[in-house]
Amino acid sequence: MxxxxxxxxxxxxxxxxxxxxxxxxxxxxxxxxxxxxxxxxxxxxxxxxxxxxxxxxxxAPKLRTFREAATKYLNEETKTSLSRDAGCLANLEPWLGGLRLDQIHQGSIQPYIDHRREQGAKSATVIRELSVVRRILTLTSRVWRDLDNQPWLPVAPLLRMPDWKDAANPYPLSFDEQKRFFRELPAHLSEMALFAVHTGTREHIVAELRWEWEIKVPELNTSIFLVPGEFTKNQTTCLLVLNSVAKNVVDSRRGKSDTHVFGFRGKPVTRMHNTAWKNAWKRAGLPIGDSVLSGPHNLRHTFARRLRLAGVPLETRKALMHHIDGDITVHYSPAEVGELLAAVEKLTKVEGVTMLRLAS
CATH class of the missing domain: 3.30.160 (Double Stranded RNA Binding Domain)
Known part of the structure; x- marks a missing residue:
């Protein structure tokens, strides 16, 4: 009843x-x-x-989904590598997009990590993808607020990054290898590579290098480039000092583009590590495979190795590599620029030194 x-x-x-x-x-x-x-x-x-x-x-506050947070991030972020972040988020969307923010944690992300490993992705690639997730979760907990001034997410979870011991080893080029490789490159990539190996500049900065960043230094009868922090890895202004080789490369590019220093067929080059680069690397007889780096970042390793071979002090090497820490300033006087210039000019005189490599 x-x-x-x-x-x-x-x-x-x-x-x-x-x-x-x-x-x-x-x-x-x-x-x-x-x-x-x-x-x-x-x-x-x-x-x-x-x-x-x-x-x-x-x-209780209505928690948004990771998809909503990712969309806000892509709409509001202004970093130059945002397109790469968008690609990372596209990979993550089927796995995390529909989850509430409080459902994002190590347990819910682990299946994606396992999936990427099965696909053959490097741990560094997965770390880069998860770093975007971590950044978004940090913003949701510490920056973004709703109309009641409540955070989108009360606390951002800790995420454990994978380390599968699969990192490729750097391959600094000898001068003979550099000559063989650069001869195989198309002209526009060859001049970009020559500039990079004499300045230690990262690939995306070489591609983005703009005339408006050039600053004349009359006291030294030369010029430098100041790259804005929005284009650099650590978000601080990057000083590029040109030795005689790098300066000749820059001077040869004058009048060929109104905005960017380097280009191809009247347009800026978006990346150096393309099919032409990879084919040139193979034709030059340089090592290939997952265990060795073969991209433009090797030129940065080559630059660092040659600075050391030339006897450049550690503090100066750190400044030239733009490794910023508490004892390195980002403000330089003409005299200090002159010291850096003298250091990079040594790279034009170390040819012939044997490059010794330890078997891995």
Whole structure:
């Protein structure tokens, strides 16, 4: 026999023990709940618990999905590598996009990590992807607020980055290898590579290098480039000092583009590590495979190695490599620029030194 008590919306059948709650509450809406109880007392407990849970859930902030957070990030971020972040998020979307922000943690991300490893992705690649997730979660917990000034996510979880011991080893070029390789490159890539190996500049900065960043230094009868922090890895202004070889490369490019120093067929070059680069590397007889680096970043390793061979002090090498820490300044006087210039000019005189490599 079904019976109702004095609590509106509570229904319980003594014979079957089945009950239900169907109640409208002002400011909350409709509360519906089914349960089984053996006594009226148990039915009343179910009633009060169901309403309390509904009120708690209604009062709790509505957490957004990772997809919403990723969209906000891509719409508001201004970093130059945003397109790469967008690619990372595209890979993550099927796995994380529909999850609430509080559902993003090591356990929910681990299946994606395992999937990427099965695909043959390098751990460094997965770390780069997860770094975007970590950045977004940090923003949701520490920066982004709703209209009630509540964070999108109360606390960002810690994420463990994979390390599968699969990093490729650098391959600094000898002068003979450099000559063979650069001869195989198309002219526009060859001049970009020659500039990079004499300045230690990262690939994306070589591609983005702009005339408006050039600053004349009359005291030294030369010029330098100051790359804005928005284009650098550590978001600080990067000083590029040109030795005589790099300066000749820059001078040869004058008048060929109004905006960017380097280009191809009247347009800026978006990247150096393309098919032409890879084919030239093979034709030059240089090592290939997953265990060795074969991209433009090798030129940065070559630059660093040659600075050391030339006897350039560690502090000067750190400044030229733009390795910023507490004891390295990002502001330089003409005299200090002159010291850096003298250091990179040594690279034009170290040819012939044997490049020794340890077997890995």
């Amino acid at each position: 079904a019976k109702r008590n004095s609590l509106p919306g509570l229904y319980w059948d003594k014979e079957t023990g089945k009950g239900s709650i169907d109640k409208r509450i002002d400011g909350l809406g409709r509360v519906r709940h089914r349960f089984t109880a053996s006594t009226w007392q148990e039915a009343e407990v179910e009633y009060h618990q169901a309403i309390a849970v509904a009120k708690t859930e209604a009062a």
